[in-house]
Amino acid sequence: xxxxxxxxxxxxxxxxxxxxxxxxxxxxxxxxxxxxxxxxxxxxxxxxxxxxxxxxxxxxxxxxxxxxxxxxxxxxxxxxxxxxxxxxxxxxxxxxxxxxxxxxxxxxxxxxxxxxxxxxxxxxxxxxxxxxxxxxxxxxxxxxxxxxxxxxxxxxxxxxxxxxxxxxxxxxxxxxxxxxxxxxxxxxxxxxxxxxxxxxxxxxxxxxxxxxxxxxxxxxxxxxxxxxxxxxxxxxxxxxxxxxxxxxxxxxxxxxxxxxxxxxxxxxxxxxxxxxxxxxxxxxxxxxxxxxxxxxxxxxxxxxxxxxxxxxxxxxxxxxxxxxxxxxxxxxxxxxxxxxxxxxxxxxxxxxxxxxxxxxxxxxxxxxxxxxxxxxxxxxxxxxxxxxx
Ligand code: SAH
Numbered sequence: 001x002x003x004x005x006x007x008x009x010x011x012x013x014x015x016x017x018x019x020x021x022x023x024x025x026x027x028x029x030x031x032x033x034x035x036x037x038x039x040x041x042x043x044x045x046x047x048x049x050x051x052x053x054x055x056x057x058x059x060x061x062x063x064x065x066x067x068x069x070x071x072x073x074x075x076x077x078x079x080x081x082x083x084x085x086x087x088x089x090x091x092x093x094x095x096x097x098x099x100x101x102x103x104x105x106x107x108x109x110x111x112x113x114x115x116x117x118x119x120x121x122x123x124x125x126x127x128x129x130x131x132x133x134x135x136x137x138x139x140x141x142x143x144x145x146x147x148x149x150x151x152x153x154x155x156x157x158x159x160x161x162x163x164x165x166x167x168x169x170x171x172x173x174x175x176x177x178x179x180x181x182x183x184x185x186x187x188x189x190x191x192x193x194x195x196x197x198x199x200x201x202x203x204x205x206x207x208x209x210x211x212x213x214x215x216x217x218x219x220x221x222x223x224x225x226x227x228x229x230x231x232x233x234x235x236x237x238x239x240x241x242x243x244x245x246x247x248x249x250x251x252x253x254x255x256x257x258x259x260x261x262x263x264x265x266x267x268x269x270x271x272x273x274x275x276x277x278x279x280x281x282x283x284x285x286x287x288x289x290x291x292x293x294x295x296x297x298x299x300x301x302x303x304x305x306x307x308x309x310x311x312x313x314x315x316x317x318x319x320x321x322x323x324x325x326x327x328x329x330x331x332x333x334x335x336x337x338x339x340x341x342x343x344x345x346x347x348x349x350x351x352x353x354x355x356x357x358x359x360x361x362x363x364x365x366x367x368x369x370x371x372x373x374x375x376x377x378x379x380x381x382x383x384x385x386x387x388x389x
Pocket of ligand 1: 139196226227246292294325
């Protein structure tokens, strides 16, 4: 038996917690938006690049730190604008090195962000909404219902906060910008709370910052958007920023998928897979997308289901992630037996697919898939739930 332990650190709170600010928050502005802001206040657009670098590469949260910006402009900026991240309420570290930050948002909501270190990469799992409206039966976020979309600054703030925490040098010694060789966060996955394609504009603006050379400079291959399959938005995403895709398929046919991913009734599997194929058409650089498949005992895990899945995905450039179901209180499902998952994987493998069983990380701090923001200890800050229509 493995004993799991974690450090739970409650961070001191500041008075800004519930203060509503009238200043413009520049944290979530991408380059185009930032240039428009500087033009509007009568300044040269090149200031946008300087300020972006300070905020995202050096982790600055105060204009007075921006030493290559004139004193007058720094003063003007601090009068009208600010760099305002959500308040970090707690930071938890799991025995396997996974770190989870709990952040407090304006309006009384909380979100969580998870960092997963591995040998050759560090992945940050980012949320896009407070709660989720999709109501997938096996997801604990769904059980909380939907509250609201995150703003672009709340989305990028998750990377900003994690980057500052994991790379304090960048802050202490301005100029130690992380290049691709010494980055701590090498990958971002939009696989936290929410359906990113139902918060399209804010998610895309935050992705622009992830990819922006003057901000985080991640390659499109290293930013992955996970979706249950909002088909029209997939088409738009391809035009705006064609990052890597993970599709939460979870079933080999519409009959099963209708039951566990209700969105399937609106956008059935055939339409979804056609949209995925279109996403990749005409671009030889994009290699493949990921199919996510949660293993639910007796629901979608038979040998027949595996063969059905193999034939469904034939000719599609994809690899398959089998995700052992993470149980949560009152969930109506059980995780498939390890033996069943292995057999499922072997069938896919023999049919020519790259299929991997996803390792569950950060279980002891509820940081695994579908477990985010499920247990906020302080009830006054518990996520407010507004049930989706
Ligand atoms: N709405 C997006 C992203 C959020 S969930 C989507 O559906 O893709 C990220 C992944 O975790 C999805 O594949 C989701 O289906 C899966 N997931 C959710 N709850 C889970 C659970 N309890 N156990 C295992 N995987 C889960």
